[in-house]
Amino acid sequence: MREDLQIPLPDMHSEAWWMRLMDDDLSPREEQLWQAHLEACESCRREWAAWIQADALMRVVPTPPPVPEGFTTRTVQQIVQKQRLRRLLTFLAGALIVAAVSLIVFSFVGSAYASLERGLGAVISARQVLFRSLVQTLVSLLLRWKTLLPFVVGTMLCAYVLAMPNGLIVTMGLVWLSRRRQLVTAAVQ
Amino acid sequence: MAEDFLRLAQRGDEAAITQLVETYQRPVFNLCYRMLGEPAEAEDAAQEALIKAITNLHSYDPERPFKPWLLRIASNECIDRIRRRKDSVSLDAMGEDGAWEWTPGDSPNPESKFLSEERQLQVRRMLDNLSPADRMVITLFYWEGMPYTEIEAVTGLSVSAIKSRLFRARRTMAELLVQEETYA
Numbered sequence: 001m002r003e004d005l006q007i008p009l010p011d012m013h014s015e016a017w018w019m020r021l022m023d024d025d026l027s028p029r030e031e032q033l034w035q036a037h038l039e040a041c042e043s044c045r046r047e048w049a050a051w052i053q054a055d056a057l058m059r060v061v062p063t064p065p066p067v068p069e070g071f072t073t074r075t076v077q078q079i080v081q082k083q084r085l086r087r088l089l090t091f092l093a094g095a096l097i098v099a100a101v102s103l104i105v106f107s108f109v110g111s112a113y114a115s116l117e118r119g120l121g122a123v124i125s126a127r128q129v130l131f132r133s134l135v136q137t138l139v140s141l142l143l144r145w146k147t148l149l150p151f152v153v154g155t156m157l158c159a160y161v162l163a164m165p166n167g168l169i170v171t172m173g174l175v176w177l178s179r180r181r182q183l184v185t186a187a188v189q
Numbered sequence: 190m191a192e193d194f195l196r197l198a199q200r201g202d203e204a205a206i207t208q209l210v211e212t213y214q215r216p217v218f219n220l221c222y223r224m225l226g227e228p229a230e231a232e233d234a235a236q237e238a239l240i241k242a243i244t245n246l247h248s249y250d251p252e253r254p255f256k257p258w259l260l261r262i263a264s265n266e267c268i269d270r271i272r273r274r275k276d277s278v279s280l281d282a283m284g285e286d287g288a289w290e291w292t293p294g295d296s297p298n299p300e301s302k303f304l305s306e307e308r309q310l311q312v313r314r315m316l317d318n319l320s321p322a323d324r325m326v327i328t329l330f331y332w333e334g335m336p337y338t339e340i341e342a343v344t345g346l347s348v349s350a351i352k353s354r355l356f357r358a359r360r361t362m363a364e365l366l367v368q369e370e371t372y373a
Contacts, residue, residue, distance in 0.1 A: 019356045050363035057312055058331040058362070064222040067214050068232050075214070075236050076207050079243045083201045086244065
């Protein structure tokens with residue numbers, strides 16, 4: 001009895017008490033107190049009955065039907081399409097940015113192409129610089145992401161083609177010439 | 190779930206995507222069905238959730254478990270759908286078109302069927318009176334049988350917030366039952 005007097009009675013109308021009730025978190029002594037309270041308190045008795053009823057209703061689980069036929073195929077198709085579209089849009093966005101930057105750069109350095117010799121010199125020099133930076137960028141990206149993303153390769157090639165069309169022709173020409181030279185050398189030997 | 194496997198799916202590997210969808214379609218569809226109550230809408234929601242998840246795999250943190258992350262996307266999808274249809278849903282249509290079917294009892298006689306339909310209507314009415322977020326917590330707790338920690342992982346709410354939402358939802362449902370009894 002003395003022990004009971006020392007423990008303060010919990011507020012059985014509080015949210016905290018009801019939360020503990022629903023979690024089945026009462027000690028045997030608290031359970032006794034609660035039962036005694038229920039006998040005395042009409043509103044708590046009614047509310048508690050409704051809580052138990054709602055709880056029982058919710059404990060009957062609706063059984064879902066099987067996953068519809070063809071669900072997997074349809075979903076996978078849509079995902080693949082969406083991923084492709086996203087990649088294409090990213091590529092186009094990258095290409096647009098590169099084209100815009102190239103235009104700006106050309107409008108500033110256009111005077112370098114005023115004479116043929118200076119132009120040729122600029123083309124060859126720029127081709128070498130650009131090609132080296134392209135390779136370096138690709139290698140560093142490869143090391144960083146451990147992947148050869150089509151977006152990265154596409155953007156870099158785009159930059160190369162858009163920024164240096166003459167350089168590309170020169171490169172292809174040089175490659176063609178060196179192959180011819182190898183063939184001729186081999187034939188002579 | 191192996192990290193490489195998810196990375197393959199992210200890169201567009203069809204086999205990896207198929208594997209991912211096959212593995213998780215059941216729990217995602219079940220959750221959507223229990224949240225929305227209609228198979229057709231649940232199918233749409235589940236499909237949308239899987240598409241969103243797999244096309245946004247770059248935002249997934251591989252340090253955390255994959256399933257709760259996926260279920261969170263599914264639950265958000267369901268919450269959005271419930272909000273959108275909130276004003277247009279009709280109680281008259283409940284129980285039709287395969288909406289919510291409970292496991293049949295031992296004696297599927299007309300009386301028990303009627304009681305079962307009544308119970309469905311009652312549960313539906315109760316759930317329709319909850320906020321979508323409270324409804325989600327109730328669904329995860331009762332019908333997915335998740336403990337608080339798992340609900341925390343799916344919803345992003347703290348355990349105390351979940352308890353509080355559960356309390357509020359249960360109180361709302363109990364009040365509705367009292368009201369129904371009073372009117373009856």
